[in-house]
Amino acid sequence: MAYNLIGKDFTPMDVEAKVTGRAKYAEDFRADNMVFCKTLTSPIPHAKIKSIDTSEALKMPGVVGILTADDVPQFPPPALPILAKDEVYYVGDPILAVAADNEEIAANAIEAIKIEFEQLPHVVDPLESLFPGGPNARTAGNVAAGQIKLQTVKWDASDFASAGDSKMPMGRAAEEWSYGDVDAGFKNAKVTIEETFVTGTYSHNCMETRSTFAYWQNGKCFLHGSNQSHTAAIANIARYIDIPPENLVLIAEYCGGGFGSKIPGYPNMAIAALLSKKINRPVMHRISRTDEYGIGAARPGFQAYIKMGFRADGKLLAADMYLVQESGPHATAGDFRAAGNALTMMYQPESCKFRSVPVLTNTVPMGAHRGPGENQFAALVEPMFDKAAKQLNIDRIAIRRINAPDNNGKIGKERGPLTSAFQKEALDKAALMFKWSDRKKLSGQKTGNKVTGIGIGQGYHSAGTNGFDGLLRITPDGKLHVHTGIGNLGTYSHSATARVAADLLNVSWDNVIIERGDTRKGLPFNSPQAGSLSASTQSRTMYVASLDMKDKLTDIAAKSLGGQPTDYVVGSEKVTHKSDVSKSITFQQAAQKAIELGGKYSGKELPEDLNPITKNSVAGIAGSGRLPPPRTTCLASA
Amino acid sequence: MSDADKTDSSGIRASRRTVIKGVIASGVAVGAAGYIVYDRYGGGLGRAKGSVERLVTLNVNGKDRRVDVLPNETLVHTIRYKLGLTGTKLGCDHSECGACTVMVDDVSTYSCSTLTHSVRGRKITTIEGIEGPNGELHKVQKAMIKELGPQCGFCTSGQVVAAVALLKQNPTPTVDEARRGMSGNMCRCGAYDHYLKAVMTASREA
Numbered sequence: 001m002a003y004n005l006i007g008k009d010f011t012p013m014d015v016e017a018k019v020t021g022r023a024k025y026a027e028d029f030r031a032d033n034m035v036f037c038k039t040l041t042s043p044i045p046h047a048k049i050k051s052i053d054t055s056e057a058l059k060m061p062g063v064v065g066i067l068t069a070d071d072v073p074q075f076p077p078p079a080l081p082i083l084a085k086d087e088v089y090y091v092g093d094p095i096l097a098v099a100a101d102n103e104e105i106a107a108n109a110i111e112a113i114k115i116e117f118e119q120l121p122h123v124v125d126p127l128e129s130l131f132p133g134g135p136n137a138r139t140a141g142n143v144a145a146g147q148i149k150l151q152t153v154k155w156d157a158s159d160f161a162s163a164g165d166s167k168m169p170m171g172r173a174a175e176e177w178s179y180g181d182v183d184a185g186f187k188n189a190k191v192t193i194e195e196t197f198v199t200g201t202y203s204h205n206c207m208e209t210r211s212t213f214a215y216w217q218n219g220k221c222f223l224h225g226s227n228q229s230h231t232a233a234i235a236n237i238a239r240y241i242d243i244p245p246e247n248l249v250l251i252a253e254y255c256g257g258g259f260g261s262k263i264p265g266y267p268n269m270a271i272a273a274l275l276s277k278k279i280n281r282p283v284m285h286r287i288s289r290t291d292e293y294g295i296g297a298a299r300p301g302f303q304a305y306i307k308m309g310f311r312a313d314g315k316l317l318a319a320d321m322y323l324v325q326e327s328g329p330h331a332t333a334g335d336f337r338a339a340g341n342a343l344t345m346m347y348q349p350e351s352c353k354f355r356s357v358p359v360l361t362n363t364v365p366m367g368a369h370r371g372p373g374e375n376q377f378a379a380l381v382e383p384m385f386d387k388a389a390k391q392l393n394i395d396r397i398a399i400r401r402i403n404a405p406d407n408n409g410k411i412g413k414e415r416g417p418l419t420s421a422f423q424k425e426a427l428d429k430a431a432l433m434f435k436w437s438d439r440k441k442l443s444g445q446k447t448g449n450k451v452t453g454i455g456i457g458q459g460y461h462s463a464g465t466n467g468f469d470g471l472l473r474i475t476p477d478g479k480l481h482v483h484t485g486i487g488n489l490g491t492y493s494h495s496a497t498a499r500v501a502a503d504l505l506n507v508s509w510d511n512v513i514i515e516r517g518d519t520r521k522g523l524p525f526n527s528p529q530a531g532s533l534s535a536s537t538q539s540r541t542m543y544v545a546s547l548d549m550k551d552k553l554t555d556i557a558a559k560s561l562g563g564q565p566t567d568y569v570v571g572s573e574k575v576t577h578k579s580d581v582s583k584s585i586t587f588q589q590a591a592q593k594a595i596e597l598g599g600k601y602s603g604k605e606l607p608e609d610l611n612p613i614t615k616n617s618v619a620g621i622a623g624s625g626r627l628p629p630p631r632t633t634c635l636a637s638a
Numbered sequence: 639m640s641d642a643d644k645t646d647s648s649g650i651r652a653s654r655r656t657v658i659k660g661v662i663a664s665g666v667a668v669g670a671a672g673y674i675v676y677d678r679y680g681g682g683l684g685r686a687k688g689s690v691e692r693l694v695t696l697n698v699n700g701k702d703r704r705v706d707v708l709p710n711e712t713l714v715h716t717i718r719y720k721l722g723l724t725g726t727k728l729g730c731d732h733s734e735c736g737a738c739t740v741m742v743d744d745v746s747t748y749s750c751s752t753l754t755h756s757v758r759g760r761k762i763t764t765i766e767g768i769e770g771p772n773g774e775l776h777k778v779q780k781a782m783i784k785e786l787g788p789q790c791g792f793c794t795s796g797q798v799v800a801a802v803a804l805l806k807q808n809p810t811p812t813v814d815e816a817r818r819g820m821s822g823n824m825c826r827c828g829a830y831d832h833y834l835k836a837v838m839t840a841s842r843e844a
Binding site for chain 2: 024028
C-alpha cells in the first residue's frame with residue numbers, strides 16, 4: 001500500500017509549544033491556596049532511625065503538616081519505598097516531608113526536626129560487601145533483585161586471594177546458568193580472550209527534575225508529574241497513592257527527560273499527593289538538583305569477568321561471563337540479567353556460562369538507563385572481538401558477521417526463538433555505506449600528534465510488545481481523534497503513530513486531533529514510553545484499531561445506504577459503495593449516524609477484553625452525544 | 639556583570655557565568671512566592687537579617703514590571719515565581735546547564751546566577767519575549783521547528799534564547815562559532831546537532 005503519511009517528514013503538534021516556552025512541565029502549574037513541601041533526607045549512608053521528633057517544627061508558624069513513613073503505603077522490602085521507615089540506605093534517602101506556606105518555612109522546619117540515628121556500617125563497593133565480614137547495605141541482607149530474594153552472600157577469603165591483582169574474584173553466584181559444553185568449547189578454541197572490567201555508575205540526571213504538583217477534588221487525585229509513560233504508569237502511581245486507578249487524574253503532557261528513570265512512575269510522586277490529602281491543600285513538591293541526585297536513579301555499574309573462546313574462523317565456541325552489579329540499596333535494577341541475554345543473542349555462542357551477583361550498596365537507587373545492561377555489556381565485549389580478530393588475523397566485521405544471529409537465532413538461557421534478525425545484513429549494509437574495506441586501511445595512520453582509528457561496534461536492546469488498546473474517535477465535524485496513552489519524552493511517537501491511523505483511514509493530517517497528556521481526555525491503556533518500544537508497539541495498536549474503525553464505518557454505510565458492509569470502501573474521509581459511487585456517506589454523516597445507532601458504534605458497548613483503564617476512559621467520553629464511532633480494540637485479541 | 643563585555647577569540651561576548659559569590663555563601667531563602675531562591679548545599683537555610691523585599695522596576699520583554707525583590711534574589715526566581723513567566727526553566731541552579739538562559743541587554747545570561755537587583759534598568763528578554771509583536775515566530779524558533787531541535791524540550795527555551803543572542807552578536811557564524819555560542823546550553827537528550835543545524839539555518843534567513 002502506498003502511504004501518504006507514514007515514512008514522510010512532518011512537524012509534530014507540540015514542538016511549537018517547546019520553542020516558545022509555552023509547554024508546561026509539572027512544576028509550571030500553580031493553584032490557589034497551594035503550599036510547598038520539602039523532604040528531610042538522610043545525611044548518612046546507612047543508619048537505623050531511632051526516633052523522630054517533629055514537635056518543634058509543627059509549632060512553627062506557617063508549617064501546615066508533616067508526612068512520615070507511617071502515613072504512606074508500605075511495600076515489602078527491598079522495594080523502593082516512598083519514605084524511609086526504620087532504616088535509611090543512602091545519603092539523600094527521603095525520610096519525611098514538611099508542607100508549609102512557603103519553601104523557606106518548610107526548610108527551616110526541617111532544621112527544627114530532631115532525628116536520632118544509629119549509624120550502621122555502609123558499603124559502596126560490592127566486592128567489599130561480598131568479602132567475609134564485609135558490611136551489608138541493609139541489615140537484612142546484601143543481595144537482592146527481581147526474582148532473587150533478599151539474602152546475605154559472603155565469599156571466602158580464598159576466593160579473593162586466588163584471583164590475584166588484576167582479575168575479578170569469583171565466589172558463589174546468586175544467579176547462574178549455562179548451556180552447551182562450555183569446557184569443550186574452550187578446549188577446542190584456537191584463541192581465548194579473557195578480561196576483567198569495571199564500568200562506572202552514573203546518574204540519569206534528567207534536565208527536568210522530578211517535581212510533582214498534586215491536589216484533590218471530589219475524591220480524585222490530580223497529579224502533575226514528570227513521567228515518560230502515561231496510561232501504562234497509572235495503575236502503579238495509583239498504588240503509590242493507595243487509590244483505585246480511576247481516581248487518579250494524571251496530567252503529564254511534557255516530560256523533560258527520563259532515560260529510563262520515569263517509566264512507570266516513581267514513589268516520590270506520592271509525597272505531594274499524600275501530603276495534599278492529609279492537609280487538604282494543593283501541594284507543590286519542587287525537586288532541586290541536589291534532591292534529584294538522590295532520588296533520580298542511576299545506571300548500575302558492573303565489575304565483570306569475561307572469557308571467550310573462538311574457532312579459527314572467528315566463531316564463538318564458548319563464553320563465560322561473571323557480573324557483579326552495584327545495585328544500590330533496593331532491588332530496582334535488572335541490568336545484569338539483560339547483559340546475560342545480550343551475550344546469548346548478539347553473538348550466538350555455541351556454549352555459554354553466566355554467573356552474577358547483584359549486590360546491594362549504600363549508593364543511590366539504581367534503575368534502567370538507556371539500554372540497561374546491554375549497553376554496559378557492549379562496551380565491555382565489543383573490544384574483545386577486536387582483540388580476537390587481530391589474533392586470528394581476520395577482519396573485524398567478519399568476526400562479528402560469523403557470530404551474528406539470523407532468523408534461526410536463539411536468545412537467553414532457554415535458547416528461545418528470535419522472530420526475525422537481520423544483523424548480518426545490517427553489518428553488510430554498514431560496511432558498504434562506510435566503505436569499510438577501504439577506510440579500515442586508515443586505522444593506525446599517524447598525522448602529527450593524531451592517530452586515526454577506524455572501528456565497528458554493535459548494540460542491542462529488546463523492543464516491541466503487544467497487549468494494548470487503541471482508541472479512535474470520529475466526531476460529527478469529521479475530525480479523527482487519535483487517543484494515545486503513550487507518554488511524551490520528545491520522541492514524537494505520539495504523533496508518528498497517530499499517522500498510522502490517519503494513513504490507514506485515509507484522513508488528511510489536518511483533520512487529525514491527537515488526544516494525549518491528560519487522563520481526562522480519555523486515554524487508552526498503551527505502551528510504556530520505554531525501551532525504544534513505543535513507536536513499534538503503538539504503530540501495531542493503531543493499525544488494528546484502524547481496521548476495526550474501517551469495519552464500523554462500512555457497517556454504518558450499509559445500515560444507512562443499504563447493501564452489505566463489504567460493498568463499501570473507506571477513503572478520502574468518506575465511505576463509498578464499490579460499484580456505485582453515488583452511494584457514499586462522509587465521515588461527518590457516519591459520525592452522526594454512529595451517535596444515533598449507539599451501542600458499539602458510540603462506545604457504549606465495549607469489547608470485553610479491554611484493559612480497565614481503557615474502559616474507564618471510554619466511559620468518560622462515550623454517549624456524550626458528540627462522538628462516535630469510538631472504537632477500542634485490544635491488540636492482544638487481534 | 640563584570641565580564642558582560644568581554645569578547646573571546648571567536649568574537650562572541652559571553653557573560654554566562656557571572657556568579658556573585660556572596661549570594662552562594664549566604665544561601666538565603668525568599669518567602670513572598672513560596673519558593674527558596676537557593677538550595678545548593680542542603681541545610682542551613684534561613685533568611686539573612688535585614689533581607690527585606692524592595693519594590694523595583696524591571697524591564698522584561700519590553701514592558702516595565704514592578705516587583706518586590708529580595709537583595710539576594712536571583713533573576714530566574716523573579717521571572718518564574720514572581721512574574722509567572724514559566725518558559726524560563728530552572729535546571730541546575732548552578733550555572734551549568736543553561737536551561738535558565740535569558741538575555742540581558744541582548745547578551746545571553748544564566749538567570750539562575752544573576753541577582754535581580756543587578757539588572758535593574760537593563761533590558762531583560764525571556765523566551766516569552768522572543769516572538770514578534772503579533773506573535774509571529776522568530777527565525778530561530780522557525781528553524782528549531784524545521785530542524786526538529788527539541789526532543790524533551792526542557793532545555794529548549796534556553797537554547798532558543800542563546801541562539802537569538804548569538805545571532806544578534808554574530809549574524810553569520812561559522813559552524814564552529816555557532817557551536818561555541820551554544821556551548822553553555824546542555825541537552826541531556828543529546829539533540830545538539832539538531833540545535834546547531836537550526837542555528838545555521840536561522841543564520842541564513844534574512
